[in-house]
Amino acid sequence: MRLHTHIVCCLLAVTFFNISTTLAAEEQSLSCESLTASGNSEYPPFLWRETSTSTELRGVNRLIIDELSRRINIPIELIHVGPWSRAQGEVKNGRVDLMAGAFFTNERADYMDYFTPVMLHTNSVVWQRKDKQFPFSKKEDLVGKWGVTVINNSFGQEFDQYAQHNLNILTVASLLQALRMLAADRVDYVLYEKNPAYAYATMLRLSDAIVPVLPYISSEGLYLTMSKKSPCNINSVKYKIAVALQEMKQEGFTEQAVLDGVQEWEARSRKGVALK
Structure with missing residues (x-):
């Protein structure tokens, strides 16, 4: 009887541990309520700013990020944080979660996870x-x-x-x-x-x-990446992103985003907005 009780207790402990682990993982997933993203803001028609003082990024990659946000049901704020070198630094240290467009290099792979398929080719x-x-x-x-x-x-x-x-x-x-x-x-x-x-x-x-x-x-290939130091760098979130990117590619959304983004930039250029 004592042995049986001990076995039951062990089984209950294991079960409780598994449930606790699952709940902990779910709670961690739920803690990712929003994401931040940045990129190269001198990169039209893929990313650009309306004015030199604006922090909002527009372009092809913005269209892709907005659709990705809708599909994974997590708000993504795409913002200008400084020059391209500064944007990379912000992702590297985890202050920005996502990079909306980066080539693959071994050095960058040390601090960012790369999603496939690629967003674009350039x-x-x-x-x-x-x-x-x-x-x-x-x-x-x-x-x-x-x-x-x-x-x-x-x-x-x-x-x-x-x-x-x-x-x-x-x-x-x-x-x-x-x-x-x-x-x-x-x-x-x-x-x-x-x-x-x-x-x-x-x-x-x-x-x-x-x-x-x-x-x-x-x-x-121009990839979407996630900082390895991002608090949202968890399997459940990354899985959602990967699936959404794959679906967007298969449905032709990415190709259409390129066409729409190019039209947006050309319309902006025709306004004759001066660069400083």
């Missing part, structure tokens, strides 16, 4: 002055030249590693600064994604002075 190119173009067909053609890009920008693991050991690339805080340096003949080229750089070159009235050249230096 192409990065070499931008040159039209009146001082040099032959370019491969990354080795950049050796001996001086380039510039935005701080903490990535062009894929392979190109980044090559550039680190072989190329002279300055980094600046903003895309506007980089494009103006090229236009002023202070550098030989700018490295940046084609669509965002073209959008800003047009706004700065530099599209006749600087041009993108082929081939692309990289064609990378």
Whole structure:
């Protein structure tokens, strides 16, 4: 009888532990009542700000984030927190939960979890002055030249590693600064994604002075990521996000968001809003 009682007590203890663990997990899931997100705010038509003082981010990625929020039933606030380097730092330390668009690198994977499928694909190119173009067909053609890009920008693991050991690339805080340096003949080229750089070159009235050249230096997937230090980095939330992204891709929502986001940016550009 004493042995039987002991066994029953052990079974009850195990059962209670399992129930407690389940409840604890559910309570942890319920504690994620909202999410914050940020990204590269100089990235039209994917992300951009209406004015230089606005903290609201608009564009293709905003449309995707808003739909994701609706599908997982968790509010997501997408905001500008500073330059691209600052946004990465805020996600790294967990003060911002999500990054609305980032290329994959091993360094970033140390502090962010990547969701699949990718949100979008984007192409990065070499931008040159039209009146001082040099032959370019491969990354080795950049050796001996001086380039510039935005701080903490990535062009894929392979190109980044090559550039680190072989190329002279300055980094600046903003895309506007980089494009103006090229236009002023202070550098030989700018490295940046084609669509965002073209959008800003047009706004700065530099599209006749600087041009993108082929081939692309990289064609990378743009991922949604979550900070490993985010309090919402729990399996139940990440599962909801992954499922929603997959459904959005299958239903064609992402492709439509690209079309709608491009139209929104073009409409904004036609207003002639000056960049400062």
